[in-house]
Amino acid sequence: MSADARLVVVSNRVAVPKARGAAGAQGGLAGALNAALKERSGVWFGWSGEEAEEHTGEISTQTTDGVTTATIDLSKRDVDEYYNGYANSTLWPLFHYRLDLAEYERETAKGYERVNERFAETLHPLLEDDDVLWVHDYHLIPLGERLRSRGVQNRIGFFLHIPWPATRLFVSLPYHERLVRTMLHYDLLGFQTHEWLDSFLHYCRTELGAEIDEETGAITLDGRTTIARAYPIGIDWDHFSKLGEDEAAQRAQQRLLNSTRRRTAMIGVDRLDYSKGLPERLDGISRFFDQHPDRVSDLVFIQIAPPSREDVESYQKIRAELEQKAGQINGARSEVDLVPVRYVNRGYSHAELFGFFRAAKIGLVTPLRDGMNLVAKEYLAAQDPEDPGVLILSRFAGAAAQMEDALLVNPHSPDDLAHAIGKALDMPLEERRRRYESLIGTVRDDNVQDWTENFLRDLDSAGQL
């Protein structure tokens, strides 16, 4: 493969330069992918995030700093069936172990295939022979196979940002075999953790009868070999850990400190998603206050929860449930000068989050299931090494595999959560430092640049691995 081959990244959402700077718009992923794209004068292709009357196939391109973004609008029907429907009402709940919320509708499944075909149709003419393609996430699982069916022989890698479910759950998906067979058209498959990777390999072995080489991750079926490996994503350490110098971060930190005074601030930052375990988190906090009514005045919990996927019914329900639970705790525990839970339904920039994280002595990250969870890593990156806060982390987040020295909890158990909150509140400085020291290495070293390099190095040499 030639050293100056272009990199083509394909994802549902694209960080188009004009959107950067808006709260939450430029995550570490966008920064790292932009760096890799810049190095390889690449193209980033995907949905503009806009709904058009009709699908026109028109591509909007923009080149900034050597990186070209190429986006298409989708019709309302496409957005409903592909994004709100199959991606976020079928695959997302199923892959997060919420079979009770997964909807299996033929129409949305067809819409998903139609949009993947549209992506292939629109992207194909833009491709050059030497291009290396990197497809991201559950919205675009069949894209590689769709491109292959058009004769594309380039190297194509795929990274799944969310968990891969256990085989017994996954087989509840109609046409599960067809979906996985499309994945075997990629040269390289990346998963966040060994747990999700093992679930995938288990499916390929037991349901498809594929031959698996555990050493290399090679999956061979019908004479074709695909490599599957774990690549845990990280944060952009160089960027994030320096945000403390930013005025917005300092202002945010001071603002939180001034408003909490002598009380310990405990923070949660999550998209408003049922996978993040937000009602369960409030149940744990409520249990803590029930068990320790004398400590209501010691603690203030701040939950930042920007709305997400608002057109999907299960997301509307979780929002209502959360508002009710936060209201109940505050109704029962507030005084004229004391409100125990601050529930904030909006997003903040990374600089502001840095300031809030730094001011909060406890970070509460308790998803019921999560591919990785970058907030856990950002919380640690924002801590003062001399006086660090405590991370309470769900054992079901992908990040837990790298973070044994966090206070690991079962987010389904209010008692477990309440116990961890008490332990974090009372943890001596020496133990906080010891835990921080043991955790910060992986946050700093296993960063998003490292993740990009590892994946692209293996993709460049796929076939020889």
Ligand SMILES: O=P(O)(O)OC[C@H]1O[C@H](O[C@H]2O[C@H](CO)[C@@H](O)[C@H](O)[C@H]2O)[C@H](O)[C@@H](O)[C@@H]1O
């Ligand atoms: O694009 P949205 O529908 O608004 O959703 C936002 C993103 O959510 C998911 O994030 C996942 O990727 C993170 C980075 O690898 C990972 O830490 C987290 O555990 C995952 O949930 C989704 O996978 C993305 O495609 C969405 O853009």
Ligand SMILES: O=c1ccn([C@@H]2O[C@H](COP(=O)(O)OP(=O)(O)O)[C@@H](O)[C@H]2O)c(=O)[nH]1
């Ligand atoms: O108000 C907010 C809330 C979240 N985020 C960012 O959104 C990302 C969330 O990533 P994570 O892996 O934790 O979960 P996801 O939402 O991707 O499932 C992190 O970089 C957060 O800092 C943000 O910029 N502003």
